[in-house]
Amino acid sequence: MDIDLGPEAARFRQSMREWIAGNAPDGLATLTDWNVTGMTGGNPVNAEAERSPLYAEWERRLRAANLICAWWPEKFGGRGLTPVQHAIFTEELSRAGLPYVRRGFGEAMVGPSIMAHGTPEQQEYFLPRIISAEDVYCQGFSEPNHGSDLAGVQTKAVLDGDELVITGQKVWTSAWYRANMIFILCRTDPDAPKHRGLSYVLVPFLDNNILARPLKQMTGAAEFGEEFFDGARAPLFNVIGGLNNGWRVAMTTLGFERGGGVSTAYLRYEKQFWDLVELARKVGRERDPVVRQELAWAYSHVQIMRFTGLRALARLASGQEPGPEASTTKLFWSEYERRLGEIAADLLGAEGMIRPAGDGYPISPWQEVFLASRAGTIYSGTSEIQRNIIAERALGLPRAGSAS
Amino acid sequence: MTALVFTPEHDELRRSVRRFLEAKSPSAAVRALMADETGYDTEVWKQMANQLGLQGIAIPERFGGSGFSFVELAIVLEETGRGLVPAPYLSSVVMAGYAILDSGDESAAADLLPGIADGSRVATLAFTEDSGRWEPDAITMPATADGDRWLLNGAKSYVVDGHIADLLVVAAETAAGLSLFAVDPATPGITRSLLPTLDQTRKLARITFDDVPARLIGTPGGAVATLPRTLDKVALALAAEQVGGTQRVLDMAVEYAKVRHQFDRPVGSFQAIKHKAADMLARLESARSAAYYGAWAVATDSDEVPTVASLAKAYCSDAFFFAAAENIQIHGGVGFTWEHDAHLYFKRAKSTQLFLGDTPYHREQLAQRIGI
Secondary structure (H helix, E strand, O other): OOOOOOHHHHHHHHHHHHHHHHHOOOOHHHHOOOOOOOEEOOEEOOHHHHOOHHHHHHHHHHHHOOOOOOOOOHHHOOOOOOHHHHHHHHHHHHHOOOOOOOOHHHHHHHHHHHHHHOOHHHHHHHHHHHHOOOOOEEEEOOEOOEOOOHHHOOOEEEEEOOEEEEEEEEEEEEOHHHOOEEEEEEEOOOOOOHHHOEEEEEEEOOOOOEEEEEEOOOOOOOOEEEEEEEEEEEEHHHEEOOOOOHHHHHOOOOHHHOOOOOOOOOHHHHHHHHHHHHHHHHOOOOOOHHHHHHHHHHHHHHHHHHHHHHHHHHHHHOOOOOOHHHHHHHHHHHHHHHHHHHHHHHHHHHHHHOOOOOOOOOOOHHHHHHHHHHHHOOOOOOHHHHHHHHHHHHOOOOOOOOOO | OOOOOOOHHHHHHHHHHHHHHHHHOOHHHHHHHHOOOOOOOHHHHHHHHHHHOOOOOOOOHHHOOOOOOHHHHHHHHHHHHHHOOOOOHHHHHHHHHHHHHHHOOHHHHHHHHHHHHOOOOOEEEEOOOOOOOOOHHHOOOEEEEEOOEEEEEEEEEEEEOOOOOOEEEEEEEEOOEEEEEEEOOOOOOEEEEEEOOOOOOOOEEEEEEEEEEEEEEOOOOOHHHHHHHHHHHHHHHHHHHHHHHHHHHHHHHHHHHHHOEEOOEEHHHOHHHHHHHHHHHHHHHHHHHHHHHHHHHHHOOOOOHHHHHHHHHHHHHHHHHHHHHHHHHHHHHHHHOOOOOHHHHHHHHHHHHHOOOOHHHHHHHHHHHOOO
16 A cells, blocks of 8 residues: 655655665675664674675765765755655665665764754764764663663763763663764763753763673673773763753654654564464464464564554654654564564474574574564563553653652 | 545544534433344434435445545444444444445445435345354355245344344355345344344344345355455454544543542552553554554555455454453443443443454454465
8 A cells, every 4th residue: 555645755756766776786685685674693684794895885875965864954964854755765775675774873862962952063073973984872871770760870970171081880782892982871960850960971982991891691692781981081072962961862852853664664574474484384383273373463463563654654744743653663563573582482392492503602593583572672661661651641641659 | 545644524524423423322322222122213323314424425426325435434433433322334334335335236236225325224234144153154044046036044143233124135155156135124034033232232133034035136156256355344344443442441541540549649640550551552553553554445445455354353353352351440340330331342342352253263364365
C-alpha cells in the first residue's frame, strides 16, 4: 500500500531516486544486505562491508551532496530534509539496497543538542566535525549507581581556570572503542537540587586521564565499556547550554528529527522472521501446530510494526503531531524481539544447549538473538520506565505519591 | 484518498455518529435491549438510516447506498463497537450486504441491497452449523436442485440476529460446490429459535430448514471463491468494532484510576495500575494499526486483504479481551458487579474473540496464507 504523500514529496522521491542511481558505486548494493542492522559477535552486522573502498566512496559522494546528517538544517551542513523527506530518503536507500551512512550519537544526540543549546561558535566548531566523522562520540550518561535515575549522576566536574576537571565513572557506553569524544552528564553544582546541578560536556576521550575498559556482557562480547575519569579535562568551550543547564540539554528532542526510518525500521525484523521460518524448516518443525502459532504471532508483530510506521508517516505527511502510537514503539519492538529470541531458542531444541567450537565464547546467530534480546528491554529506557512514561504522559495518570 | 489518514470529513462522520449513538443508545438503553428478545430499537434503527444513512454508507450508489468505502464503514463500526450498540448492523449491512455484493450477482444485488441500504430490510448471513466450525469447508447443509428451484434442508446456528431478520442469506452445498441462497424466513419449513447468549448485546439464533425453497444468488459453486472474501471483510469489520470497544474500556479504566482513592492517593498513581493501563494503550494502538490498514486494504481492493484480515481478527480480538479484562481488574470489586458496564465489554470481547474463529484458528489461517 502506498501512502500518497503529495506531489512535492513525489518530486523529491524522484530526485532522490535519480541521485542515488547516478551516484551509487557499482557493487555496493550487492556487497551485503544493508537493510539488516544490529550487532553480532560484538560488532555491527555489516562491519566488514563498511570497511570496503566502495563504502568509503559512497560516503564521500553523500558528503559532497550534504546527505550525511541530511535532516540537519542546511546552515549546519545538512540538507534540511523535512521529516517526510527524511522518511523518503531512507525508503529510497532501502529500496536501492544501499546503506544509510549515519554518524551515530553525534548525528542523533550531540548535534541536535548543540543546534538547540550551543553558541554559534560551538555550532561552527563541533557540527562539521560530526559530519566529517573527525569527531566520533560515545555516550557517558549511565553510572553504576544511576541508570534509570539519570538525573542522580555523581560524576563530578570542578572548575579549574577555564577548564573542567572531571572525576567519576560511567558505564554501558556503547561503541566506546570507536570514539574520540565522550559526551557526559556530570555534576557541576553539588548543592543544587538534583536536576539543576548537571552540565552537558563534550570531553576528549583519548589521552585524557580516562581509563576505558570493555564491559563483558552475557553474549560473551563487549559492545559496551566502562570508563574511569581521573582528572579528565574539558575546556569550558565544550560545555553545551551553560553550566548547570545540562539536564535540559540532555532532554532535547527536536521536532525535525522525526521521520527517518519510520517506515523502514521493520525491515530487519521482516528478514529475521523469514530466517526463523527457515530455522523451523531446518529442524523439521514447520508443520508443528504450536510452532505455526508462534510463527504467525511473530509475523503479525512484524506487520504491525510496518502498519504503525506507515500510520506515523501518514500523520507526518498531513502535518499532524505524532499520536499515542509513537510512545509505544520501543516497548513494542524490544518485547517482540525478546519473545522472538525465546521462540528461536526453543526451536533449536537440544542443540540449543551447545555452542560452536572456538576460542572465547562463540555463539550461533540465534543464540546471539536469544541472549542479546534481554538487553533490548533494558537500554534506552527500561520497559518499566517506558510504561510509567506512557501511563503518565499519554494517559495522564498521576505521578507516584501525588495526592491528586 | 491517502491511506491511513483520516480527513476532516472522516472526523466529522465519526463525531456525528458518536453523538447520535451516545444520545440514542446510552448504557440504559443497551441494558433494556439486552433483556428484550428483539434486541434492537426499531425507531433508532430507522433514524440511523434516515438521519445518517449509516446502513447504506458503503453500499454502491446503484444499489441504493451512498457509495463510500470500507474506510467510512469502519468508522461507523468502531463507534458501534465503542457503544456496544444493539442493532443488526454487523449482520445486515456487513455480513449479508457483502455476501450479496461479493457474489457478483447484479440482479440479486439490485433486488436485495436497496432494502438493506435504507434499513427497511434486516438481513443476515447463515453459514455456521451446529459443529461451531467457521471454515467454509465445514459447511455440510445440502441444497438440492428441484426443477428450477433449490431446496434447503438442515440447520444453521450462531446466526447473528437470525431470529428477527427478514432476509436470510444462506450458504449451502450444491453438487457444484458451496453456494449462496436468499430465503424469506417466513417461508414454511423454517423454524427459528433465539439462543441465550453470554453477550446479550448481540443476539444469535439457530435456524432449521425443512425442504425450504430458496433463490440462488450468484452461480452454483460460486461461493467457494466469494464466501472466504466476504468473511475476510467481516473479520475486518469485527476488528473495527473491537478497536472501538478497546478504546472505551481504556477510557473507563483510566478515568476510574484517577478518581478512585485508596491509601490516600489515586489508585492510578500506583505503578501496577499504570503498567496495566500502558499495556492496554500499547495493544490498542497496535490493534488500531491492524484494523485501519485492513480497512484501507479493502477500500483499495488490495491483495493483502486475506493476510491482514486473519492477522487483525486474531490481534484485535486478543487486544480487546486483554483490555476488557484489565478494565475489570482496575475497577476492583465494582468491576465484577452486574450494575457496572465493565462486564458488558468483557462479554462482548470474549464473544467476538470466538465468533468467526478464535485466535489459534486465525493464526493458523495466517500461517497458511503467507505460505508456511
